Amino acid sequence: MRQNTCIALLLISIGSDVWGFSKSKHPVKSREAISLSPLRVASTTWATSNDGGGSNEQMRRRQQQRQKAKAPLVDSTLLRFLSSQKNSGSVLLEDDRPSTLSAGGGGGTTISIAKTPIRTSGESSSSSLVDLPTFTSENIIEQAELEQTLVAAASSQVISTSNILEQQQPEEKSVIENQSWLSQYNAQRVTLKLLALGVDNEVATNAGTIVQNYALARITRRRIRKFLQERDAAWESGSAVPLVDRSGIKESISAVAAGKFDIDGVITVMTEYGLTGSDVAAIFSHTPSVAMMQARSTVDESAAAVGRTSVSLEQTLEQSFVGLLGERLKLRRYDARKVLRSCPGLLTSKGSKSADQVVNLMVSLGSSTNSIARDKSTLPTLLSRPPALIFRLVAFLSSAQLQLPLNSIGPILRQKQSAEMLNAVAPLKRTILLGDASIDHINMTSLSVEEEMRQYLRVDNTVRQQKIDESYRSMEAVADVLRRCAGIRDFRKILSSYPDAFFLNVTNIYQVTSYLRGDVGMSKDDVAKAIQNFPSLLKQDVSKIKDVVEFLRSIEVEEDALPSIFRSFPATLLLDIENDMVPVVDFIRGMGVRNIGRFVTRLPPVLGYSVEKDLQPKWDFLTEVCQFDYFEVARFPAYFSYPLDRVIKMRYDYLRDCKGIPIQLVRVDDVLRFGDREFATEIALDDDNGAAFAKFVEERSCSLQSSMRNNRRNNKKKPKHH
Numbered sequence: 207m208r209q210n211t212c213i214a215l216l217l218i219s220i221g222s223d224v225w226g227f228s229k230s231k232h233p234v235k236s237r238e239a240i241s242l243s244p245l246r247v248a249s250t251t252w253a254t255s256n257d258g259g260g261s262n263e264q265m266r267r268r269q270q271q272r273q274k275a276k277a278p279l280v281d282s283t284l285l286r287f288l289s290s291q292k293n294s295g296s297v298l299l300e301d302d303r304p305s306t307l308s309a310g311g312g313g314g315t316t317i318s319i320a321k322t323p324i325r326t327s328g329e330s331s332s333s334s335l336v337d338l339p340t341f342t343s344e345n346i347i348e349q350a351e352l353e354q355t356l357v358a359a360a361s362s363q364v365i366s367t368s369n370i371l372e373q374q375q376p377e378e379k380s381v382i383e384n385q386s387w388l389s390q391y392n393a394q395r396v397t398l399k400l401l402a403l404g405v406d407n408e409v410a411t412n413a414g415t416i417v418q419n420y421a422l423a424r425i426t427r428r429r430i431r432k433f434l435q436e437r438d439a440a441w442e443s444g445s446a447v448p449l450v451d452r453s454g455i456k457e458s459i460s461a462v463a464a465g466k467f468d469i470d471g472v473i474t475v476m477t478e479y480g481l482t483g484s485d486v487a488a489i490f491s492h493t494p495s496v497a498m499m500q501a502r503s504t505v506d507e508s509a510a511a512v513g514r515t516s517v518s519l520e521q522t523l524e525q526s527f528v529g530l531l532g533e534r535l536k537l538r539r540y541d542a543r544k545v546l547r548s549c550p551g552l553l554t555s556k557g558s559k560s561a562d563q564v565v566n567l568m569v570s571l572g573s574s575t576n577s578i579a580r581d582k583s584t585l586p587t588l589l590s591r592p593p594a595l596i597f598r599l600v601a602f603l604s605s606a607q608l609q610l611p612l613n614s615i616g617p618i619l620r621q622k623q624s625a626e627m628l629n630a631v632a633p634l635k636r637t638i639l640l641g642d643a644s645i646d647h648i649n650m651t652s653l654s655v656e657e658e659m660r661q662y663l664r665v666d667n668t669v670r671q672q673k674i675d676e677s678y679r680s681m682e683a684v685a686d687v688l689r690r691c692a693g694i695r696d697f698r699k700i701l702s703s704y705p706d707a708f709f710l711n712v713t714n715i716y717q718v719t720s721y722l723r724g725d726v727g728m729s730k731d732d733v734a735k736a737i738q739n740f741p742s743l744l745k746q747d748v749s750k751i752k753d754v755v756e757f758l759r760s761i762e763v764e765e766d767a768l769p770s771i772f773r774s775f776p777a778t779l780l781l782d783i784e785n786d787m788v789p790v791v792d793f794i795r796g797m798g799v800r801n802i803g804r805f806v807t808r809l810p811p812v813l814g815y816s817v818e819k820d821l822q823p824k825w826d827f828l829t830e831v832c833q834f835d836y837f838e839v840a841r842f843p844a845y846f847s848y849p850l851d852r853v854i855k856m857r858y859d860y861l862r863d864c865k866g867i868p869i870q871l872v873r874v875d876d877v878l879r880f881g882d883r884e885f886a887t888e889i890a891l892d893d894d895n896g897a898a899f900a901k902f903v904e905e906r907s908c909s910l911q912s913s914m915r916n917n918r919r920n921n922k923k924k925p926k927h928h
Contacts, residue, residue: 403483571616
């Protein structure tokens with residue numbers, strides 16, 4: 207836990223140990239010119255002692271310089287503050303002061319709560335200030351034992367302080383009554399609360415630890431920020447900076463502010479809205495700030511007077527869970543809870559407003575709320591994206607470079623294929639919490655620890671912004687090459703089917719388009735059509751495309767046929783020669799076809815068919831129903847492109863079983879090239895406009911589906927042989 211404290215402190219500075227600062231054994235005495243560095247003090251003293259009877263004017267100037275000294279080069283006061291914070295230990299876990307309350311029962315559990323608030327000089331004794339308490343549990347005990355310990359400790363605390371409270375002012379009583387607010391964020395206490403809601407032990411423990419670490423880091427940052435503000439104000443006024451108590455600085459807050467922190471109320475509000483214990487644990491794990499939110503809305507007259515209103519958890523639940531997910535997107539309660547579990551920040555004030563802005567933007571771009579809510583797996587990620595970065599992407603897509611209509615951008619952005627593009631230009635903010643396993647490898651005593659923590663905790667957003675700008679430059683370069691070399695003007699098909707094409711290597715894209723236009727002989731329009739129909743072509747290495755073209759030439763595909771083949775079937779350029787093309791060519795030769803090039807030219811997709819699953823079963827069926835199988839397939843190669851069970855067998859069975867036509871005498875192209883209605887009237891000679899054949903197809907389809915289900919069921923029941 208001390209490591210977690212050190213992590214938060216190192217966000218401001220490496221710490222006193224790195225600079226070689228050690229804690230003094232002697233008490234520090236106050237001096238007026240504490241803001242002066244030692245070198246400056248020494249030089250001033252020497253000049254004063256050696257002034258041989260200078261004038262009064264010179265003495266007055268020297269005194270003014272000493273009173274309004276500049277900030278020292280090395281801030282020893284800040285070093286003492288950081289050292290005291292580091293040595294004072296964890297706020298939530300340890301209190302070195304002797305005033306403790308020991309729980310009875312021999313359990314060995316000790317709960318330490320500060321009894322006396324620390325006050326700075328000049329504060330009245332009646333000011334309502336609450337000292338940050340400490341809460342420690344040395345041993346892990348069962349839930350019932352710890353709850354009894356808490357009750358006993360609270361009772362003992364009230365009894366032991368009753369005499370003191372009678373002698374104090376009412377404001378002093380509120381100090382002691384509210385000074386235990388921070389102990390509610392102890393990891394074990396949060397874990398027990400979640401376990402009572404039926405959460406798994408490991409999940410509850412992890413959530414409790416995350417909440418405790420967040421509370422510790424938040425309080426520590428506030429202490430350091432407050433100290434720096436007081437120090438800077440002292441420097442500006444020319445007064446002395448107050449010394450730091452080396453035993454540790456304890457921050458004080460008002461009783462009203464302490465009353466707003468209520469993790470029990472937070473859990474109660476979430477359960478009132480129908481969230482389960484697992485939902486609460488998941489929310490605490492990815493958004494621990496929710497645990498420190500104000501649970502319910504209250505009227506704060508002082509805040510309302512200055513126009514400031516704090517948003518409560520009850521309000522964000524009403525806005526996000528009920529309003530956005532339930533009423534607007536019309537998600538079921540189960541699906542809405544699932545979104546909350548996987549959408550960080552949605553229950554915060556900023557996150558709820560951001561999610562609402564994202565939905566408004568997507569609706570204005572042509573996406574309906576039903577289409578947005580349809581894909582529930584990508585919805586949490588979409589709602590977590592910054593709306594400003596999405597708007598920048600929309601501005602780029604609708605600019606003169608791509609010229610996409612606004613109503614077509616929304617459907618493009620909500621599809622799964624656009625996830626990588628959104629990750630590049632509208633990335634999610636990475637959240638790393640204290641105690642996270644991903645930062646355990648960082649050496650906290652290393653001189654480079656500050657830079658490593660900056661990377662993990664997103665202190666410096668320059669790198670993130672540079673990556674976004676680099677992604678836009680890549681998209682601009684790809685769009686420019688496709689427009690100049692391929693003549694593409696409409697990028698909707700590319701963005702809809704393969705948006706990652708805009709992040710490919712520009713040099714390879716230029717080489718592919720140049721080779722297709724130069725060596726293959728494709729026109730600019732042919733290349734544009736091929737890329738629009740099959741954008742994945744752009745990721746293929748130009749050397750592999752050359753190998754495919756040379757293979758087609760080797761099987762005697764005519765040179766003039768290559769442009770039309772690649773324009774209509776650009777996926778041919780991505781086939782593997784040894785695994786895809788060679789087995790098909792060998793099978794075609796085995797059927798007796800001599801002119802392989804002409805056969806492939808008439809049916810280019812055949813090079814991508816599977817011999818075992820497509821070609822061989824269809825060839826076996828053709829040899830059974832056709833008397834001149836070789837001549838039929840040579841005359842009509844498209845036979846291999848029709849589905850075997852749903853089309854080929856269905857029509858031959860109808861002619862044979864229902865119409866009694868000798869199928870051996872029917873030409874293959876006559877059976878397959880017509881639609882269902884034309885086949886029934888022209889080939890089967892039905893006079894019912896195809897009604898009988900449609901009924902036959904429906905019955906056979908149901909029978910076929912039932913047979914397939916039985917086969918799958920039988921395959922699952924078969925024992926596996928090892």
